[in-house]
Amino acid sequence: MKAIHYINQFFAGIGGEEMADQTPVFHDKLIGCSMMLNAMCKPDIEVTNTIVCGDNYITNHTEEALKEIFAFLDTKEFGIFFAGPAFMAGRYGVGCGIICKAVSERYHVPVITSMNEENPGVEEYKAAAYIFKGGRKATFMKQDVTPMAAFAKKIAKGEKLLPAAQEGYFPRGIRMEIPQPDGIMAADRVIDMLLKKINGEPFQTELIIPSMEKIPPAAPVKDLSKATIALVSSSGVVPVDNPDRIQSASAQKWGKYNIADRDNLPEGVYKTIHAGFDPAAMCAVPDRGIPLDAMRYFEKQGKIGKVYDWFYVTVGTGTTQAFAAKFGKEIAKELHDAGVDAVILTST
Amino acid sequence: MRLEIGAFHVKDIVFGDKTAYNAGVLTVNKEELLKVVKEDEHITTADFRIVHPGDNTILCPVKEAVEMRCKVSGGHGIFPGVLSEMEVAGSGRTHCLQDCSLIVVGEHAGGFQDGVIAMGGEYQHHTIYGDMVNLVLVADTDEDFERHEQQKKNHALRWAGMRLAEYIGQCVKDLEPENIEVYDLPSIYERSEEVNKLPRVVYVLQPQTQMEAMGYNTLIYGWDGNHILPTFMHPNELLDGCMVSGSFMPTSSKISTYEFATNPMIKKLYEQHGKTINFLGVIMSTLNVKMDEKVRCVKMAGQIATSLGAQAAVVAEEGYGNPDVDYTAMLVELERLGIKTVGLSDECTGRDGASQPLVSMNPATNALVTTGNVSQLYEFPAGMEVIGELEALARDGNSGGWEGCIRPDGSFIMENNGMFCANMISGYSRRTCADF
Structure with missing residues (x-):
């Protein structure tokens, strides 16, 4: 299986903020962290190309950026698409989210990226891509690329994909039935949860009902x-x-x-x-x-x-x-x- | 109230000359059983089959499953208020043919509420019946008024199942049980000081009672559950046959008559009684379609729990979708009253898994156990033997089937919805849901 990898201007070594308006550049020879990703994906997946785009360009000129990237991807054969890892970098995370969502919708291939939980791209794009839980900065590069590659290999080999928590990506808002991992029957799980709840011990519900964070109102203005x-x-x-x-x-x-x-x-x-x-x-x-x-x-x-x-x-x-x-x-x-x-x- | 369940562990069922039980083998005389079936003139054709775990066999459309039992003392029948006079179940001795069941299958016609059981293959363990030896009644009726209705009362077949369970159960009436389970729970006011110190727990059951027309809902002593208000009951009443499963609701979210009487949640609460909890008993509630009825039942059940001094509750919902409103409302009301709750039910996340899992959700329900997902798709290979008529899954409006779900080669795809009592709301389920 072939894969294509998207990274930003900084990780391509072009430059930082001053190069964030860089338009898409397409490399037939892998650059930057694409090489590490490819090495980890072998032999099941070959990463064939690196796409580089400035964070400001893809977030501020999304339509144009996608048009240029699609024109390139339309000529390529690939079964998986990677972006990042984006760590804590907010605009890079959003850029990875934008490209992953667009590629998934147009080419119907699995899209994989990685971000730190505090990256705003997680909340915005977790439903659109497999976003693996990543470190805060680039020193986590190897650590973050590893699960991206491992998961892609499972897809390439047609292996059974486990729930988000076990694979390590942020839940995409999809729930499916699974065998109870420890095989314990529901009535016993109820008793366990009941006793913990009664005794004030921590317990884990099987269906998390999302709650709204309640912010206490500020004190009234005195004068x-x-x-x-x-x-x-x-x-x-x-x-x-x-x-x-x-x-x-x-x-x-x-x-x-x-x-x-x-x-x-x-x-x-x-x-x-x-x-x-x-x-x-x-x-x-x-x-x-x-x-x-x-x-x-x-x-x-x-x-x-x-x-x-x-x-x-x-x-x-x-x-x-x-x-x-x-x-x-x-x-x-x-x-x-x-x-x-x-x-x-x-x-x- | 003290109930003794005299257990006979059935390892095999065989056809023979005399209906009798001996050393783990239940022998049944087909002719005798057919006579019991034909007591109802509405049953036109009938036959029996025996199926074992691992058989490459599918049962469809399954209407009901019942444990074969007899009342030895403390009562006159195993379904009081239904097959025998009305009296309170739960006292004395009941002999049970355990580890096996009697299953009723339609020979041809199925409906919305009927289901599939797989005895072998990937989905063998998706029902408890795939893991036990079963005696199967396959029959047809002349109930033409509902032959082409999606919702069927299945009256003749369901009642035939109950008569058979009682008839066959008689064969162990005078035998010595292999072991005796004792369920002894005195009045709330006659418990020891040690028990009184433990946290007080109720089991709140919301059986499926949403059909406004009579004849479809879960019965409590033969009384349509749609016509009751929340009621305090003794757990032994349930373990001794006060409940008869209804014929309404997608089957995977239903509790069969077998499960109502063997209810593992009640048995687990009993196990903890005197050790970690003081099991007060059962609040029998309802599921309704109208909002004011939902609110009335929830409020009244909450009042009963409060008056009983309940400190914690297990709430089980026999259904999904609209009844989720009753389920969440019950949990929220009990929590509001300071009663710690754990919920037990299934989810409906849609074919893509992206739908809200419960119709009604509230962050106060922070302890939920999930037994399955009605939307899950199951792929069956071609070549499995069918008892009944598989086409009923695609043709007769089954909740988990659709036109075209059976392929020309005999393989088929279905939703969990149509797998007979698959989500085991009684508490048997070894499945859950996870985020992907």
């Missing part, structure tokens, strides 16, 4: 007339040229924009790029998403101390919980450091 209030929003309202290229759906970033000299957000200067609703009304009056006009009114009345000089914004539609939580932490840190007392969070 609004002295408080600095910031506007934060998932409404997608940005300067008309969308300078940070925030995605219109499944956002992977946020932006902040200075409003120190403004009393409102005029039409034509700001707009929403949110793809989850009809934008006409909000583009006509961007304050409907970021209510600066109302906040200035309260500021003049002395009801609130001050409107913070920057507003923070992203797009909510399709954005995963993992990204949303990441944005929240990043934004909260900045606001906290700036001495902001409270936030009005507008959604759509």
Whole structure:
């Protein structure tokens, strides 16, 4: 069986951030970690090509990047596709996710990558690819490539694939029936779980019901007339040229924009790029998403101390919980450091 | 209440002149048994077969499985309120032909609720019946009103199975059992100080009772479960035949009459009683289709558990899909009342495995045991002998079959849904589900 391997500009040795806009390059001779992957895959799988693409290019110009990569892959024969490992590198992880999902959908071959559990690409793409649990940085290269190769060999040899937990990849949202690994019958498993639960000992449910993390609300603001209030929003309202290229759906970033000299957000200067609703009304009056006009009114009345000089914004539609939580932490840190007392969070 | 189960361990069943049991061998006289079957004039044709573990044989469409038993003392019949007068089951002595069952198979017509049993091959262990010797009644009826209905009451055949189980069971009435299982659980108020110190546990059973028309649901002493409100029962009543399996719901999520009476979950709770827990008893609840009925039953069951002082509960759901609402609601209500729960049921994850496994989910249900996946696809090779009519799987609306699922060469593919009582909600299952 033949395989093709995707890596980013950094692991191809082209360069770091300054080369992140690199367009796809196709190598007939393996480069970088593709050589290690190929050595581990032998003799069941031959890795024939390395594809290199800049992280910014594939995440910001996805359509063009995929078009170029498909034009190359269309001429190739392959039964497995690899990407990464991406470790903790967020944009690399997302890039691996984008290419794996697209290759799986177009060529219907197994797609295998590896990321650290904190890589935002995991949450976004774990349903679309076998994403193996990887280390935090490149020193884990050999350790992370090993299970990718071993799993691919099992596929190539037609061996039975075990549940995600045993193979070592993040569950893809697929559940299947299996023989109870230790052969113990259900009534005994119930008793075991029951006694542990009664006695307050740890136990493992067989069906995990996903739970929503409950965040305790912050304490009330003591004196609004002295408080600095910031506007934060998932409404997608940005300067008309969308300078940070925030995605219109499944956002992977946020932006902040200075409003120190403004009393409102005029039409034509700001707009929403949110793809989850009809934008006409909000583009006509961007304050409907970021209510600066109302906040200035309260500021003049002395009801609130001050409107913070920057507003923070992203797009909510399709954005995963993992990204949303990441944005929240990043934004909260900045606001906290700036001495902001409270936030009005507008959604759509 | 004290029940003695006198066990006779059947190693083989053979046809012979006289229906009798001797040293592990059950001999049955076919003519005698046919007379018992033909007591119901609706049964038009009937024959018997004997199948063994490892036989390259498939049974289809399977309607029911029953343990062959007789009441020796403490009662008059093995199905009180159904075949004999209404009296409370669970006391005295019952003799049981164990390690074997009586299985009823339709000669031709199947339906939504009927199933497949494999005696050999890859799926032999997917039912408990694949691992025991079985006497098989294969029969047809004149119940033409439902011949072409997807939902069948299967009344004549299911009742024939019960009559046969009782008739054959009589052959060990006067024999000395090979061993005696004792199930002795006094009133909650007459337990020793040591037992009273242990955590108090109830078993909450949600039998399949969702059919609004009568004749399809699980019976409790012959009474349609759709017409009961949650009721406190003694575990011995279940072990001694108060429950008769219904004829509704995809079969893999059903509990057969055999399993209701041999219920391993109850036996395990009994085993722990006095050691780690104080087993209070059984709250018999229901499964309903209407939301207000679901809520009423859950709330009333919760009240009973609270009044009994239950501190923990095992909840078992005979079904999936809509009844998951009752199942999750029961677990959530008990947890809300401060009762620690463990759930026991199967999942439905869809053919691609990507569907939500239970229709209703709540993070409060943090201890669930999974017995199988109704959506799992099973591939059967060609060349297995069929007792009954395999075509019923594809033709008669079976929940795990479909038109075209049987290939011209005789091989076939089916969903777990159609495997007879395969998910063993009673607790026998040695399967689970995992994330992939």
